[in-house]
Amino acid sequence: MMKQQLQVMLTLQDEINTLVNDNWRAQNFAWYRAIWVESAELLDHYGWKWWKKQQPDMEQVKLELVDIWHFGLSLELQQGAPERVAVSMLQALESGRRAPGDFRENLETFTLNTLASKQFDLVGFAQLLADTTMSFAELYRRYVGKNVLNRFRQDNGYQEGTYLKHWSGREDNEHLAEIANQLDSAAADYSDQVYRALQTRYRGAVRA
Known part of the structure; x- marks a missing residue:
């Protein structure tokens, strides 16, 4: 089921990117930069300011994670067709069970890895899902x-x-x-x- 759903999402992302730009793969858009900016917005929704009372807005946090996933899928699709990309993505997503941890620190690690490699840190993203108790089905x-x-x-x-x-x-x-x-x-x-x-x-x- 997970592999099928992953292929569906990759195919949908390929289609929406093509709708916006027929030759989107050749444009080498800075998807990693979009992930970085979305991560900052995500942290604001989660809360990080020690000088004021803040409660995590988990609905907005999850919405931002979904936006990051859009850009992550686009980065992965630069490597090839959905069917091919799904195999390597599935391996990364299933590489070990992850327990919830410190969300802020894990988000910063994910962002740092994305900026350093200009690629999508799948393992780091899976950790963020675990931190927010967001299942793959959700x-x-x-x-x-x-x-x-x-x-x-x-x-x-x-x-x-x-x-x-x-x-x-x-x-x-x-x-x-x-x-x-x-x-x-x-x-x-x-x-x-x-x-x-x-x-x-x-x-x-x-x-x-």
């Missing part, structure tokens, strides 16, 4: 939902400025969350189901 569900929403926005005029981010009185992220909770993320066509459900809701709202 990562998959959250990633597919966000990826499908990004594609849906592009398909419905996001770049042209004609897409409505708020419809039927709510933001599209809220519609997505509701749809995701109603569907079986283990289904082979889960991403297609999410897209069709978004499309049905959006078209109904626009026509109303």
Whole structure:
């Protein structure tokens, strides 16, 4: 199941990158830099300021981890097709059981490794998942939902400025969350189901 879900995510990432730029692999975008910036935003949501009271916003922390995963998948896809990349990624992700640790320190180690190598520190990312008790199944569900929403926005005029981010009185992220909770993320066509459900809701709202 994990290998299948990994291949699905890699394929979806390849498709959304291609939608934005047909020749994205040859552009050598600085994905590692995006990971670094997202990591800083993630730390702000978790909290690090000793001079004020802070509580980790774990929902935002997980959302930022999913954003980092988008860029990490893109870095991995620079090495080849989804089917090939999935094999090496799976080995790294399964290389030992990880116990939760000091999230801030592990995040800094992950970021340092990413900056030093300009590659995705898969082992370090797996540790961050363990630190936040985020299962691979949850990562998959959250990633597919966000990826499908990004594609849906592009398909419905996001770049042209004609897409409505708020419809039927709510933001599209809220519609997505509701749809995701109603569907079986283990289904082979889960991403297609999410897209069709978004499309049905959006078209109904626009026509109303």
